[in-house]
Amino acid sequence: MNTTEKVNGVDVTQLAKTIDDINIDPTLATFRFKVSNTWDNGGHNQTIIRRFYGAKQSFDHSQPFRLEADEPPILLGEDKGANPVEYLLTALAGCLTTTLVYHAAARGIMVRSVESELEGELDLRGFLGLSDTVRKGYKTIRVRFRIDSDAPQNMLDTLIKLAKEHSPVHDMLSKPVDISVSAERIVNTAH
Numbered sequence: 388m389n390t391t392e393k394v395n396g397v398d399v400t401q402l403a404k405t406i407d408d409i410n411i412d413p414t415l416a417t418f419r420f421k422v423s424n425t426w427d428n429g430g431h432n433q434t435i436i437r438r439f440y441g442a443k444q445s446f447d448h449s450q451p452f453r454l455e456a457d458e459p460p461i462l463l464g465e466d467k468g469a470n471p472v473e474y475l476l477t478a479l480a481g482c483l484t485t486t487l488v489y490h491a492a493a494r495g496i497m498v499r500s501v502e503s504e505l506e507g508e509l510d511l512r513g514f515l516g517l518s519d520t521v522r523k524g525y526k527t528i529r530v531r532f533r534i535d536s537d538a539p540q541n542m543l544d545t546l547i548k549l550a551k552e553h554s555p556v557h558d559m560l561s562k563p564v565d566i567s568v569s570a571e572r573i574v575n576t577a578h
Contacts, residue, residue: 397492415442430458431467472525475560476505482556483530490549496542499535528560 409416418441426432436452458464513523
């Protein structure tokens with residue numbers, strides 16, 4: 388009989404099996420995520436997320452996810468979606484939270500709720516090319532968690548440390564990542 392144990396909504400039985408399977412065959416741990424983006428007008432563009440690859444196979448999401456990106460009017464946009472740097476904070480919040488909850492579940496620590504507030508500060512002079520000494524992206528990001536749990540504060544501090552150490556998004560933001568960018572010219576014969 389298969390028994391499933393869930394902690395914080397995480398199937399810890401399946402988590403343990405996944406870890407065992409990856410220890411036997413490390414190639415199961417390779418995942419590739421892909422998005423497609425189309426520009427509309429001004430700062431507005433749309434990203435569609437349909438498929439990903441992991442555990443040696445391709446998967447379709449249950450439905451395509453559509454994310455609208457734009458800029459607020461003060462940044463010359465039409466405010467049709469969050470701006471890209473807000474999505475970056477969203478990605479960091481989601482990844483730190485998921486990592487924290489999964490590590491809590493793996494340790495049998497019950498969590499009733501997790502809330503976070505993230506704030507990033509950047510200087511537009513870098514983006515606008517007005518200064519070579521000003522960073523183009525965030526110069527600081529602050530994350531504040533509120534966790535409802537019976538776990539003692541030292542355990543919550545450990546969970547925060549584990550979230551920082553094991554969050555893929557935190558890792559990508561805090562260490563250099565090789566990013567390849569290229570362009571292909573489209574020849575439009577309709578003109």
